[in-house]
Amino acid sequence: MTGLWAYSITLLSSYLAIGIFAILEMRRYWRLISFTDYSLVAGSPQAPGMSILAPAYNEGATIVENVRSLLSLHYRNLELIVINDGSKDNSLQQLIDHYQLERTDWPVTGSLATKPIRGIYKSANPVFHRLLVVDKENGGKADALNVGINVASQPYIVCIDVDCIIEQDALLKMAKPFLDSTGKRVIASGGVVRIANGCEIRNGRLVKVKLPNDFLARAQTLEYFRAFLLGRMAWSRLDALLLISGAFGAFDKEIVIACGGYNHATVGEDMELVVRMRRYMEERRLPYTVTYIPDPLCWTEAPSSYKILGRQRNRWTRGTIETLRMHRIMCFNPRYGRLGLLSFPYWLFFELLAPLVEFTGVLATLVVAALGGLNVPMFLALLGFIVSFGILFSFFAILMEVMTYNQYKNTKDILRLALTAILEPVLFHPFVVWSAIRGNIDLLRKKKGWGEMTRKGFAAPEPKPNIYANP
Amino acid sequence: MLVVLLLLVGLIAFMLLYLLRRAALERRNTRWRVHFSSLIQRAIDWEGAEGDRLPVTFRASRSLKRPAARQLLIAELITGKRALSGSAGANLVRLYSQLGLGADSLRKLASPAWHRQAQGVQELALMEQRNQVARIYRLTNAPNEIIRTEAQAAIVQLYGFEGLRFLDVLVRPLSEWQQIHLLRLLSRTPGTPSGKLREWLRSTNPTVRDFARKLTAEHHLEDMLDEEIQQTE
Numbered sequence: 102m103t104g105l106w107a108y109s110i111t112l113l114s115s116y117l118a119i120g121i122f123a124i125l126e127m128r129r130y131w132r133l134i135s136f137t138d139y140s141l142v143a144g145s146p147q148a149p150g151m152s153i154l155a156p157a158y159n160e161g162a163t164i165v166e167n168v169r170s171l172l173s174l175h176y177r178n179l180e181l182i183v184i185n186d187g188s189k190d191n192s193l194q195q196l197i198d199h200y201q202l203e204r205t206d207w208p209v210t211g212s213l214a215t216k217p218i219r220g221i222y223k224s225a226n227p228v229f230h231r232l233l234v235v236d237k238e239n240g241g242k243a244d245a246l247n248v249g250i251n252v253a254s255q256p257y258i259v260c261i262d263v264d265c266i267i268e269q270d271a272l273l274k275m276a277k278p279f280l281d282s283t284g285k286r287v288i289a290s291g292g293v294v295r296i297a298n299g300c301e302i303r304n305g306r307l308v309k310v311k312l313p314n315d316f317l318a319r320a321q322t323l324e325y326f327r328a329f330l331l332g333r334m335a336w337s338r339l340d341a342l343l344l345i346s347g348a349f350g351a352f353d354k355e356i357v358i359a360c361g362g363y364n365h366a367t368v369g370e371d372m373e374l375v376v377r378m379r380r381y382m383e384e385r386r387l388p389y390t391v392t393y394i395p396d397p398l399c400w401t402e403a404p405s406s407y408k409i410l411g412r413q414r415n416r417w418t419r420g421t422i423e424t425l426r427m428h429r430i431m432c433f434n435p436r437y438g439r440l441g442l443l444s445f446p447y448w449l450f451f452e453l454l455a456p457l458v459e460f461t462g463v464l465a466t467l468v469v470a471a472l473g474g475l476n477v478p479m480f481l482a483l484l485g486f487i488v489s490f491g492i493l494f495s496f497f498a499i500l501m502e503v504m505t506y507n508q509y510k511n512t513k514d515i516l517r518l519a520l521t522a523i524l525e526p527v528l529f530h531p532f533v534v535w536s537a538i539r540g541n542i543d544l545l546r547k548k549k550g551w552g553e554m555t556r557k558g559f560a561a562p563e564p565k566p567n568i569y570a571n572p
Numbered sequence: 573m574l575v576v577l578l579l580l581v582g583l584i585a586f587m588l589l590y591l592l593r594r595a596a597l598e599r600r601n602t603r604w605r606v607h608f609s610s611l612i613q614r615a616i617d618w619e620g621a622e623g624d625r626l627p628v629t630f631r632a633s634r635s636l637k638r639p640a641a642r643q644l645l646i647a648e649l650i651t652g653k654r655a656l657s658g659s660a661g662a663n664l665v666r667l668y669s670q671l672g673l674g675a676d677s678l679r680k681l682a683s684p685a686w687h688r689q690a691q692g693v694q695e696l697a698l699m700e701q702r703n704q705v706a707r708i709y710r711l712t713n714a715p716n717e718i719i720r721t722e723a724q725a726a727i728v729q730l731y732g733f734e735g736l737r738f739l740d741v742l743v744r745p746l747s748e749w750q751q752i753h754l755l756r757l758l759s760r761t762p763g764t765p766s767g768k769l770r771e772w773l774r775s776t777n778p779t780v781r782d783f784a785r786k787l788t789a790e791h792h793l794e795d796m797l798d799e800e801i802q803q804t805e
Contacts, residue, residue, distance in 0.1 A: 132687040136694070136718055138753075147752045147786065279750070283745035283779065489576040496583050504590070512591065519584075 108458065112451050116494055118232055122335035127505060129338075130395055139273040142280070143175050149235065149279060149554045150178040150255030151272055151351070155263040156245035161190035165199045167263050170305025173229055176272040181232050181261065182249045187216075187239025196234050201226045207233065211251030214363040217241035218248060222501045243363035243370040250362050253354060260371075262348045266307050267295055271398040275351045278392035280373030285388040288378050291345035292398035293329045296509070298405060299462055302535015313512040315517070319521045320529040321403040330395060330505070337393035341444035343379070344390070347375040347400035356381065367427070368549070376428050384438050397506060411536045417468065417541025419548070421453055445505040458536035495522035601644060605619045605631045608645050612652055615661045615667040626667050636671060646673050650698050668699045681707060690722040697726030705730060711737035728754055730759035739772050739780050746779040751786060764791055 115314040115349060123516040142148040153171060157164055164183075171181050179276045185193045196202060196464065200220035209218065216238040224232050235250050246260055263268060271292065278290045297314035313319045360381045365552065404410040425432075425448060432449060434441040469475050499518050502508065509515065611632045618626055635641040646668070653664050666673065677699070680692030695713060696704050711723035724746075727735035736754075739746075746754075765787050772784035788794060 133718065135687070136690055136722060141749070141756060145752050145756070147748070149748075157676055178665055179707055277749060280749040283747050453711065492723050493576060493580045493583060495582065496587065500583065500587050500590070503587070515587075515591070 119331055119335040122338040123331040126334045126338035139270055142276050144177055146393055148178050149257055151257045152180040152253035152255040153259045154181055154246055154249030155183045155261050156186050156242050157192055157263045159188045159190045160263055161192045161195055163228055164192045165195050166305045173491045174267050174272055179231055179257050181388055182252055183234045184245040184249045185236045186245040193236050200224045200229045202234055209251050213247040213251050214557050215244050215248045228431040243365045247362040256354055257353050259351045265348050267399040268398050274394050274396055285390045287392055288353045288389050289345055290351045292349045292394045293389055294348045294399045295397045296325055296344045296403045297400035298403050310508045312509050314404055318403045318405050320525050323495055323521050324504050331498050333393050340341055340390055341439040342391045343444050344372045345375050348401050367420055367423040368416050369424050373424040376424055384450055409488055414533055414536035417539040418537045419544045422544055425449055429430045456534045459534050460538050470492055489525050492522050604635050604641050604644055607635055608648050611617050615663045618663050626670055642676050653698050674701055684718055686716045690718045693722040693726050697729045728757045733763045733765055742777055742780055746783050751783045
């Protein structure tokens with residue numbers, strides 16, 4: 102019982118610490134960017150070269166539009182590599198037809214082991230000179246990214262999900278930490294991912310930010326506030342960030358290759374790569390850092406059904422367990438500094454074990470209640486406390502958003518977010534916990550797959566009928 | 573539980589107050605901006621003699637008794653100065669001086685907070701306050717990176733290639749970002765690098781050497797670089 106109390110108090114204290122560190126880091130960042138002119142690198146030949154790696158599997162419905170959007174990003178030394186991971190649809194043919202692609206003998210300089218490449222294509226049209234399309238046998242996201250790394254000719258790689266909407270100035274902001282660093286080598290930089298459900302998207306670009314109308318997407322919007330504006334901001338302050346979202350992250354290619362690239366053996370390849378890169382640097386005692394940019398740089402479509410959300414959270418849980426198991430040597434190991442003593446144990450105890458502890462707690466409460474031994478006033482008081490604390494944390498995340506980026510300017514939207522924060526502990530959180538439990542069970546059953554992730558896609562709003570038009 | 577509930581209520585109250593205050597501040601700033609935009613427009617169009625004073629409306633001068641209004645006007649002038657050159661830009665500098673806004677920037681320069689100091693440097697440089705160059709120059713080797721980089725940029729902005737003399741004594745690193753920044757500022761300045769370029773190519777600070785190499789490439793002085801390499805070898 103004492104252990105459980107200690108666990109709960111440490112968990113709640115860590116949330117408070119995250120809140121404080123997030124405030125400090127956000128304040129520092131806002132002050133810094135007031136002196137930053139990102140247009141400096143937009144046209145500069147001195148800006149470092151970047152290769153965007155966009156793996157695509159059966160993205161035929163949107164691939165042409167997505168590539169067009171990526172080609173229009175503001176950055177001079179840019180190379181866009183689309184990796185067709187053995188799609189069964191007509192993705193490749195669409196790209197060939199639309200971008201006038203021709204087969205080429207592009208040098209594959211990297212040495213990461215991957216599934217065979219079937220062909221590399223470049224456009225005959227100089228307008229699309231930045232584009233490179235690699236067709237390969239299906240091997241999964243990690244394998245596709247490794248092919249991209251092997252093919253990339255620039256020193257920095259930016260790994261993205263091809264169906265995400267990237268802000269036009271995202272790469273300018275991503276380049277800054279790599280150019281700013283003088284003492285420590287910046288090995289990776291992460292950006293904020295935001296929920297695009299409900300937003301107005303036209304021609305692959307975000308036109309207007311709107312709060313999602315359905316509760317599930319809104320709850321995830323709130324969850325992303327907590328994760329990106331509070332959690333990652335705080336870990337960034339401590340220079341102990343273990344996760345950069347697979348949807349948008351920049352990496353030093355040399356270190357990625359030295360570490361062996363993405364790992365095929367896990368479904369959490371994004372987190373695993375960051376942990377392995379950090380471990381590589383720590384073990385060699387090389388000065389390094391992983392940076393994080395809190396600006397909204399990437400917009401993604403969140404699952405809008407419980408079924409798809411469940412699969413996503415199941416996969417995240419399995420990915421986290423696999424990563425922590427692969428690098429368990431770091432846990433409480435002073436050789437890895439803050440990573441070993443702070444970040445890794447936090448992930449183990451409060452990200453991985455928390456759903457298990459919570460689920461066990463619910464089961465135990467039901468059993469005790471059935472046996473008639475439940476102290477009801479005490480139970481209600483503790484339940485009220487923990488639910489109120491959760492709501493408090495969500496409100497704090499909303500406040501951080503309002504005081505900083507304030508993407509949802511309408512007061513009504515803020516009130517809707519506040520209502521979501523109140524309903525979330527009942528309508529969203531239990532499902533997330535249950536999905537995490539399912540993830541644990543699936544891992545025990547040695548399930549390896551991602552699970553099908555169908556998306557609705559970003560449809561442009563229907564044009565209003567012209568009432569003056571002739572019938 | 574009571575404590576958490578109180579905190580929750582407190583946070584909600586704070587959020588509401590914050591939203592109300594922000595809306596009020598936005599309304600006030602919009603009002604001030606209207607006054608200041610006509611003030612700035614008049615300054616831009618002004619064609620008076622050297623000793624004449626620029627016209628300042630009663631409303632604008634009344635608003636300027638408030639420090640927040642003065643700060644807003646400085647920000648507006650800086651935005652204007654960045655976009656305008658020639659006599660229009662010079663008139664904005666004149667307006668800044670006439671209204672005594674330099675004192676506000678100097679107060680920032682004396683502040684212990686790094687971001688305020690850096691802001692002060694930026695304002696003084698953009699508003700061409702050359703009489704403050706000694707104070708700014710001292711900051712080109714400051715321990716705080718932002719103050720240092722702003723001061724370096726300010727000196728280059730004011731004196732072009734001559735301003736690069738801080739490289740002679742720079743002991744702290746010059747980041748790649750700052751090198752790009754300085755190269756862009758220099759690209760807008762007439763002239764070529766001074767004879768000090770050879771010294772910088774031999775500097776004990778590796779980032780200064782790196783910057784000097786970029787300067788030689790930018791100004792097609794590769795011969796000088798080759799000579800230096802041969803001598804080093």
